[in-house]
Amino acid sequence: MTEPVPVSHPVDETDADTARFYRGVLETLNASSLPYLIGGAYAFNRHTDVNRPTRDLDIFIRRADFDRIGEALRAAGYQCELTYPHWLGKVHHQEVYIDLIFSSGNAIAEVDDAWFEHASPGEVLGVPVKICPAEEMIWSKAFIMEKERFDGADIAHLIRARGHLLDWPRMFRRFEPHWRVLLSHLVLFGFVYPAHRDIVPAAIMDELIERLHKETHSEPPDSSLCLGTLLSREQYLNDIRREGLQDGRIAPVGKMTPEDTEQWTRAISDDHDPD
Known part of the structure; x- marks a missing residue:
């Protein structure tokens, strides 16, 4: 386990109402003994001492824990939804939200037990938390x-x-x-x-x-596979749709279903990836 770097968190500079929302969700999860990790800009700042603002709070969880976490948050009065079944849900409060992330947008970097085994202790808004490991952050x-x-x-x-x-x-x-x-x-x-x-x-x-x-120095594979979609959900759509190349995100090569990729593609125009 790596030693935490003591730096300030961007959440400390957010408005009071948003801070109460963040703190309330974290306290609800702690009171329910539900496992989660803090990622995004807060974890990045913690590991690097590079402080930067962020637009939301990223909480990383196991997919198997999503339903229980959703139930606990709804019982506490929060709105919780499974936004994209292959990688995240959201907790809403007015115009503010928290991402509940259990994989990456390409479904590669799935949160598993090792994320928790190698997490480091931290604190957000006075609430004790665990911070995502740097190795998994780099991977995702x-x-x-x-x-x-x-x-x-x-x-x-x-x-x-x-x-x-x-x-x-x-x-x-x-x-x-x-x-x-x-x-x-x-x-x-x-x-x-x-x-x-x-x-x-x-x-x-x-x-x-x-x-x-x-x-x-070896022969390239005899395949029409395009793995570019693992890097960008938009920039290789021409290869998939017009040239007929195989989408590397879809099983059995990848971990997504055609329905997952279609939903993820439709969201390009009005959605942005979390930190």
Whole structure:
């Protein structure tokens, strides 16, 4: 378990009504002994000491716990809905909301027991909480490469701040079989912070580069698969819809159903990914 970095939380600067909403939800979950983790900007600030504002509170949970958490929150007077069955729900209070996240938008980074086993203690608005591990944050953020949002800078900051404490073998395993995504971010890290490139263990880079070498000198697969949809829900739709390539998000390659992807696509025009 990594040691927490004592920094301020952006929630401390929010308006009083929103703060009461956040605190009430957290206290309800604690009183019900329901497991959850704090992620998003609050966890990012905690791990990196980079303070930035955020538009909402991100709570990470197991999918199996969603129904119980929803019941507890509704009993306390909150509105709770399963917004996207493949990755999140929301708790509403007037114009403010909290995301209840149990996976990533591409359904890859599913919250499991290891998230909780490696979480660190923290506090939000005076309420004791657990903070998402940096390894899982890097894993889930690594696939966010939308036209309007790229989380590569977050990953670089997390590696620079926590790289000496990261469980690199565990994080490496998280990226299987999408190891090229990890390699791309580690290459960029060395570009962004050349004086800190030794933070990334040489054994990790050697293994990834060896894999790349083997793939480069082997025949490409006979497949019409497009994995770009794991990185952006919008920018590879032409490949799927017009060129007929196989959507890498859909089972058996991915973890989503056609209904999941269709709902997620319809929401492009009026929805934005959480932190």
